[in-house]
Amino acid sequence: MRHSSFKLAALIFGLSAVPLSLLITTEAQQEPAAAATEAGAAAAPVESTSEAAPEATAESGGEPAAAEAVAKPIVPRPSEMAVRAVNNPLLRVVNTGKHYVAVGVYGHILISADGTKWNQVASPVDVMLTSVTFADENNGWAVGHDAVILHTADGGETWKQQNFQPELNKPLFDVLFLDAQTGFAVGAYGLMLTTTDGGSSWAQVAANPVTEDERHFNALAKLGDGSLMVVGEAGTIGVSADRGLTWTKLATPYESSLFCVIAAGEKGALIGGLRGNSFFSADVRAGSWKKMQTNSDQSLFGMAALPGDKVAMVGLNATLLIFEPGKPVHSVPIIDKLGNRQTESLSWLTMAPDGGLIVVGDAGVQRLDAAKF
Structure with a gap:
């Protein structure tokens, strides 16, 4: 799906059938999906659609048999190489341990050795990529709209398609690997979706008590004790203590959308969502959450751990907040080259080699000096 113009509020968690900006600009809970999850086994295999299925033919004459005709699956187009891809909207950036990888609109994938000079690499899809993660320096996965999943085995230099299901009309918003x-x-x-073979095959997790009402899942994290945590629409929070085999739905401190989560300590987490709402818990299973005084009504999309137990959060309208234990939340203004306060929204961030930040969002990728925060 091509877009002529972009706002981050309409990109990250939007669905083609819904007015996109409404999904993260209101406190009202979104309506659940109309279609119910099909009852059945806990995991239903997802068939690969990377190769076109052959047409059914009649037993005689070699002509297609109408009753047995099989529709050809949609095959994605590769992403176009863009001169200014680094300035187009990007939704996620990660440090692989070897270099940096960022993903975004039109299937764009960019890599950088230092976080300053970026090069676009070929991508097998032109749909929006919403998240990327690496299990080690070489093995990484990117996900996005049309339930697309891409894999790289060489640190992000080349990518191959593992999953593509536009017929689901269910974009993927985050990806997490425990190992390769x-x-x-x-x-x-x-x-x-889950895999135990590096993505060669993916299975859809059904009968999950965390999502029995089919709320959107927006973000994943691995907690300090090894548990998994997922957050999403309408305050959805779930945890798994057995590497995703079973999940438990937890009570939420907030009844509207949560967009990001990061581990804190052994059993705790920090979560963020709509209108600047953020909460901390030292033990998520205990259900005791403390509301963080962000002094902001801008929705929060991404988090990154900083030295000294600090956490940085980014969101709408160039929001950058710094959380530090025992101190008030600190807001950092982002100034553009003309000396004006930046207004483009930010989606994610990671540490730069010099201790600064690499942030991505509406304006693409940019570096922030460590002295500013």
């Missing part, structure tokens, strides 16, 4: 074999991808209407 075991991973999870989550998205709209409670979609959760």
Whole structure:
């Protein structure tokens, strides 16, 4: 799906059938999906659609048999190489341990050795990529709209398609791998896919009590004790203590959308969502959450751990907040080259080699000096 103009509020968690900006600009709970999850086994295999299925033919004459005709699956187009891809909207950036990788609109994938000079690499899809993660320096996965999943085995230099299901109309919003074999991808209407073979095959997790009402899953994290945590629409929070085999739905401190989560301590987490709402818990299973005084009404999309137990959060309208234990939340203004305060929204961030920040969002990728925060 091509877009002529972009706002981050309409990109990250939008669905083609819904007015996109409404999904993250209101406190009202979104309506659950109309279609119910099909009852059945806990994991239903997802068939690969990377190769076109052959047409059915009649037994005689070699002509197609109408009754047995098989529709050809949609095959994605590769992303176009863009001169200014680094300035187009990007939704996620990660440090692989070897270099940096960022993903975004039109299937764009960019890599950088230092976080300053970026090069676009070929991508097998032109749909929006919403998240990327690496299990080690070489093995990484990117996910996005049309339930697309891409894999790289060379640190992001080349990518291959593992999954593509536009017929689901369920974009994937986040991906997490525990090692080079075991991973999870989550998205709209409670979609959760899992793999135990590095993505060679993916299975859809059904009968999940966390998403029995088909709320959107927006973000995944691994907690300090090894547990997994997922957050999403309408305050959805779920945890798994057995590497994703079973999940438990937890009570929420907030009844509207949560967009990001990061581990804190052994059993705790920090979560963020709509209108600047953020909460901390030292033990998520205990259900005791403390509301963070962000002094902001801008929705929060991404988090990154900083030295000294600090956490940085980014969101709408160039929001950058710094959380530091025992101190008030600090807001950092982002100034553009003309000396004006930046207004483009930010989606994610990671540490730069010099201790600064690499942030991505509406304006692409940019570096922030460590002295500013």
